[in-house]
Amino acid sequence: MATSWVSPPTRTELIEDLVSGVDRYNPSNVSILEDYLYHQIRSQEYDCLANLAILKLYQFNPDLYNPDVVINILIKALTASPLPDFNLCISLLDERPINANLDEPDPLPSLLPTLKHLNDLLHRCRFPAFWEIYQSDELESLRDNYTVECVGFEDAVREVAIRAVKATFTRISADRLASYLDLSGSELSAFVEKKGWNMEANVVSIPPNPDNQIEATVVQENIKLAQLTKVIAHGAST
Template sequence: MGIAFDHAPERPEHIDAILNGLDRYNPETTTVFQDYVSQQCEHRTYDCYANLALLKLYQFNPHLLRDEPVTNILTKALTVFPSPDFSLCTHLLPSYILSPPSSSNNPSSNPTPGDAPLSEAVQKLTILNNLLSGAKYREFWQTLDKDDLYADLIADVGGFEELMRVRIAVTVGQSCREVERGVLEGWLGLTGAPFEHFVREVCGWGVDDTRGAKGMVVIPINKENEAKGTVVKEDVKFEQFGRVVRRAYEQPA
């Protein structure tokens, strides 16, 4: 039996009561949800259902929207990829926030909604999400490191980089049996002793330094990365073959 979409074992009772009652649509609960987002960032918990409820309140009450909770929600959603949470969240944002910032260099031109800092932040986070979705993990770390805005966006989310490495490792472990060390270093954004510690102690994988100059990282067999043969069996009756043969001899009209 699968886990329910709204399942969150760390969810406080008062948040659960709001989500299951009419107060879910009460604008006064916006501050409660905003505080809950901050708690998730601090304590490394995650509650997509509650975060979507806050974004829905913003959708109904645009004057209550605050930049920080929105960017924190999107940043937290990155830490659970490859789930669709990031896309679910962005679909509840106003279209002007999702628009790329204006590229106009005319200082006399009126600013567009897309020039707002929130729009730029959402665009930046969307770039990261697209890189993760395309399994471009090396480019993900390079992009994260090259822009100071990313440092500001992830600052509130405790353990962001560690959480991302764990998610990347889970994805790699589901699809690979062994990976060249240099490749995996790029995917995890780690080298040297920190890489060795993460691979051996956190992931429980082995490093075989005897195979080539850079060695290979060996991933234990699991139900996702184990190669299994698939036998396809079709039940075709003899009468069906007979119809095919007769059609071959039928004269065209």
């Protein structure tokens, strides 16, 4: 997983050269990286290091700052939870660009607290609360202007929930799973079937995996005679 995070298999040779070499600090390449970000949005691919390179270029060159690009980077990072991608991106936004030439008001300051809250909910596995807030009227602008353009965003969030479920449960009620995935009825049944899970009597069975299986661990220590005599001698002298 670490290897695919550092160098995703979908990353092109051109992007690899930009991300891994000194050219990542060349402001003339920012448009290439921005185009790559929008490719990720359309294709459901993800490359955190390439997106971080954009944010670093914005730090060094405030006049390049594009708030829509930043928001899209944060939206993609949301779906990487529980990895720290979102916080890595946030760490590069501490210094707000003061020299950016924007034709319209910057939407990021008003959306950033909301995006942080959504990330916090995902990180704490509060999936029903995430969906409630995400589907609320207050976030209609976020959905209509941003996440609607991010192909597969909601399914990617569901995969975040699935990773938590697989690591925690061997059996879970269908109602509880539905609240985690924001799915119900035939949509939930189709999702469970696609995962290859079994649902009977409103209970979904999670196949065994290394995370949801409790196995006793036997710890055996080998103490040599010379070590034992030292312990006995120390005990006798106290």
